[in-house]
Amino acid sequence: xxxxxxxxxxxxxxxxxxxxxxxxxxxxxxxxxxxxxxxxxxxxxxxxxxxxxxxxxxxxxxxxxxxxxxxxxxxxxxxxxxxxxxxxxxxxxxxxxxxxxxxxxxxxxxxxxxxxxxxxxxxxxxxxxxxxxxxxxxxxxxxxxxxxxxxxxxxxxxxxxxxxxxxxxxxxxxxxxxxxxxxxxxxxxxxxxxxxxxxxxxxxxxxxxxxxxx
Amino acid sequence: xxxxxxxxxxxxxxxxxxxxxxxxxxxxxxxxxxxxxxxxxxxxxxxxxxxxxxxxxxxxxxxxxxxxxxxxxxxxxxxxxxxxxxxxxxxxxxxxxxxxxxxxxxxxxxxxxxxxxxxxxxxxxxxxxxxxxxxxxxxxxxxxxxxxxxxxxxxxxxxxxxxxxxxxxxxxxxxxxxxxxxxxxxxxxxxxxxxxxxxxxxxxxxxxxxxxxx
DNA sequence: CAGTCATATGACCGACCGGTCACATTCTAC
DNA sequence: GTAGAATGTGACCGGTCGGTCATATGACTG
Numbered sequence: 246x247x248x249x250x251x252x253x254x255x256x257x258x259x260x261x262x263x264x265x266x267x268x269x270x271x272x273x274x275x276x277x278x279x280x281x282x283x284x285x286x287x288x289x290x291x292x293x294x295x296x297x298x299x300x301x302x303x304x305x306x307x308x309x310x311x312x313x314x315x316x317x318x319x320x321x322x323x324x325x326x327x328x329x330x331x332x333x334x335x336x337x338x339x340x341x342x343x344x345x346x347x348x349x350x351x352x353x354x355x356x357x358x359x360x361x362x363x364x365x366x367x368x369x370x371x372x373x374x375x376x377x378x379x380x381x382x383x384x385x386x387x388x389x390x391x392x393x394x395x396x397x398x399x400x401x402x403x404x405x406x407x408x409x410x411x412x413x414x415x416x417x418x419x420x421x422x423x424x425x426x427x428x429x430x431x432x433x434x435x436x437x438x439x440x441x442x443x444x445x446x447x448x449x450x451x452x453x454x455x456x457x458x459x
Numbered sequence: 460x461x462x463x464x465x466x467x468x469x470x471x472x473x474x475x476x477x478x479x480x481x482x483x484x485x486x487x488x489x490x491x492x493x494x495x496x497x498x499x500x501x502x503x504x505x506x507x508x509x510x511x512x513x514x515x516x517x518x519x520x521x522x523x524x525x526x527x528x529x530x531x532x533x534x535x536x537x538x539x540x541x542x543x544x545x546x547x548x549x550x551x552x553x554x555x556x557x558x559x560x561x562x563x564x565x566x567x568x569x570x571x572x573x574x575x576x577x578x579x580x581x582x583x584x585x586x587x588x589x590x591x592x593x594x595x596x597x598x599x600x601x602x603x604x605x606x607x608x609x610x611x612x613x614x615x616x617x618x619x620x621x622x623x624x625x626x627x628x629x630x631x632x633x634x635x636x637x638x639x640x641x642x643x644x645x646x647x648x649x650x651x652x653x654x655x656x657x658x659x660x661x662x663x664x665x666x667x668x669x670x671x672x673x
Numbered sequence: 674c675a676g677t678c679a680t681a682t683g684a685c686c687g688a689c690c691g692g693t694c695a696c697a698t699t700c701t702a703c
Numbered sequence: 704g705t706a707g708a709a710t711g712t713g714a715c716c717g718g719t720c721g722g723t724c725a726t727a728t729g730a731c732t733g
Contacts, residue, residue: 250710276491280691290712292693301691332671361575385670394670402658403670405631406624413623421615444616455669456599456608456617457546464680494721504682506723515721 247307251297262287262297263311270308271351274358278305309359312352313373319345331388335407336449343415357412381407410448418444461521465511476501476511477525484522485565488572492519523573526566527587533559545602549621550663557629567629574626595621624662632658 251259265287270278280301284291298304325337346353359370360377381404388394394403422441465473479501484492494515498505512518534555543551560567573584574591595618602608608617636655 253710274488274490276488279689281689291691292712293710295692296710388670392672395672398665398670399658399661401635402661403665405627406662406665409623409627409631410620413619417619417623444613447613447616448620451612451617451620451669452665453669453671455665455667456602456612457667458606458609467679493719495719505721506683507681509722510680 247298247303248296254297262289263308266304267308267351267355270305271354275305280304308355309370309373312349312356315349315352316345316356319348331384331391331393332449332453335384335411335452336445339411339414339449340445342411343418346415346419353415357416360412377408378404381405406452410452414445414448461512461517462510468511476503477522480518481522481565481569484519485568489519494518522569526563526570529563529566530559530570533562545598545605545607546663546667549598549625549666550659553625553628553663554659556625557632560629560633571626571630591622592618595619620666624666628659628662 254262262283266283269283269286273279278301280294281291284294298307320338320341323341325334329337360374378401382400384407385394385398385400385403389396389398389400418441421444468476476497480497483497483500487493492515494508495505498508512521534552537555574588592615596614598621599608599612599614599617603610603612603614632655635658
């Protein structure tokens with residue numbers, strides 16, 4: 246947690262600093278993100294930074310936490326229908342996740358990096374990854390009781406597949422559809438009216454029914 | 460390519476150096492891998508290193524190239540049956556890939572890091588990634604003509620899914636089965652006599668038939 | 674032997690890093 | 704006003720980095 250001094254800062258200055266710090270950690274991994282660059286760009290003295298944060302790691306943890314909060318909030322706001330089919334829910338989840346990526350590309354970047362690389366093997370990240378797996382495992386268990394997922398499927402394995410595909414799908418789809426970035430940010434929905442929407446549904450369809458001929 | 464001086468080195472010394480360099484790049488990402496540490500550990504002077512390689516990037520590229528060669532050779536040696544079913548071939552591919560990971564964990568680590576993180580966005584890596592995608596896309600096309608893959612499936616999307624799952628599956632399975640590392644290295648087959656073998660088949664089965672109830 | 678050439682060496686360079694600290698400035702309360 | 708606390712500042716520290724270079728070593732030539 247940042248020091249009290251940081252929260253005593255004028256809202257505007259604090260936000261400005263956070264934006265710059267976020268950009269730095271989004272465009273460099275932990276080791277290469279530079280406090281010196283951040284303070285230079287934010288127009289504050291290096292000493293001041295250390296009156297806000299104990300060290301580099303604290304700033305990093307704080308940014309991750311902010312990102313997790315924002316994403317959780319994003320995924321919670323329009324709660325999906327209660328007794329949705331599990332694959333429909335999965336589709337909704339993936340779709341909303343991509344919308345979050347579009348709305349907050351930097352937050353997504355830093356989160357992705359944190360989960361992917363063992364750069365910062367803090368207990369925090371292991372915990373985050375584990376909870377993501379648990380979440381998907383519960384989803385699969387629920388799908389089984391619903392009867393929409395084959396009871397013979399290994400739950401953890403299915404959770405791994407869901408997690409992996411959903412995590413990577415957004416980046417892949419974005420790399421495939423060359424839409425104007427400004428357009429995308431202007432309205433998340435436009436992305437799903439594009440050819441990408443079909444690819445989305447196809448991915449879920451594959452997880453549900455496979456690629457094999459039937 | 461290393462300088463000629465490097466290849467004039469006694470075989471033993473060159474191998475020793477490569478082992479140490481490999482360990483360094485396997486345990487640190489590109490930015491944090493240290494030439495100073497490598498030369499200290501290898502017992503050579505820093506200046507000597509720069510008589511072998513033009514710079515850090517050249518060593519890195521060389522290690523990647525060596526790794527790619529070894530993996531290609533590994534995957535080529537026991538060529539699978541010619542007219543294998545596409546999913547059977549996929550299973551063989553994933554299995555053999557994991558065996559390679561077990562046999563050369565450091566090479567796998569450095570390759571994985573290179574593909575995953577945008578750390579070194581050299582044209583070399585983009586090319587490697589693209590060719591991997593192309594490979595899987597061709598596999599899917601072949602599966603379609605074979606009749607084992609649904610003709611309506613988007614080929615590139617299927618390639619993405621294959622590539623993603625296969626890339627991540629090894630690490631996941633290894634994290635699930637807590638086998639003695641020495642045992643694993645001693646005999647690659649033992650891994651597939653373990654519970655992991657079932658998870659393997661299940662993964663391929665899911666890609667072929669999906670998780671949904673039928 | 675001398676001359677030459679490939680190779681080995683490690684002190685050294687400039688750059689950058691995260692983090693500190695003595696001091697300057699500003700704010701608050703009396 | 705003025706005392707004192709809170710906050711801001713940037714030169715500075717020790718350390719590490721990738722990379723250089725003058726010099727030493729030793730092997731091969733004639």
